[in-house]
Amino acid sequence: METWDALTARRNVRAYTDEPIPAEHLDRILEAARRAPSSRNTQPWDFVVVTEREGLRRLAEVWQGAGHVAHSAATIALVAPARESEGERVQYDLGQVTAHIMLTATDLGIGSGHSAVGDQALARELLGLPEDRVCAYLIALGYPADRPLRPIRNPNRRAFDDVVHRERW
């Protein structure tokens, strides 16, 4: 898919078909995540990819907004250092990772839906995380149950001229 088509077709997908994601497509999405830029190339992340149904069902319990994870074909847990001091910088880097994941998934016809993580103790237990890491976000993946991903003409966003300022505010 053309880059612009993938970028404009990406939307929040939280209902998935039962179709599994081919291993090579899942690996391509993870490769896109790995390639994301980060502050001084520190790459302050690890990715735990979960595809087993029982694991996905339990992972869906880490946050009230993570229900869609249970029915996803795969979910990538974005794992970050627990050190508070790195909070803002790591968040910015994880945002870039997230976009890489979602746009590469869209390019393959795969929908994606983000979730925060509330119960860190449960996430740590389920994912086997070391004490010095936290699960920052979950990105659920799967083929959309409603309709294929197609470029969206008028996205639900603030108007261009409201958001964009020329030369000065």
Add this chain to the structure above:
Amino acid sequence: METWDALTARRNVRAYTDEPIPAEHLDRILEAARRAPSSRNTQPWDFVVVTEREGLRRLAEVWQGAGHVAHSAATIALVAPARESEGERVQYDLGQVTAHIMLTATDLGIGSGHSAVGDQALARELLGLPEDRVCAYLIALGYPADRPLRPIRNPNRRAFDDVVHRERW
């Protein structure tokens, strides 16, 4: 350009030719930024695009690592609410914006280079920002002075099998 080619061709570009970016390409990059997802679609951002040389030269003074901004064809200032409490969430959203900008630029053959902002007072003065906003990042844009953007086979990143964990850590 195919999505995967743009994603693998993106690299940090900090030296630019004198060629200006066509207005419609700059607007496409800004449109990509506008479309980025954000927490509960709050879109906690504004974009100030600077293309005038004197403005770019002065903007380059807001941080020791912003020198490349002076020679860019255009620089997009990512502006965010100053409220501390929104820090981490906004940073994550700005990371997604940044990836949308950089990948769309790459798709158009345009290089991009990020900078932090140190001197907020100067940034506020130059960009005319309200008191309740800060300039979070600068994304400089321009055609690469060294070589065109082409897919990178072996990026300078941690090994795939080091970063990716299957089912559990």
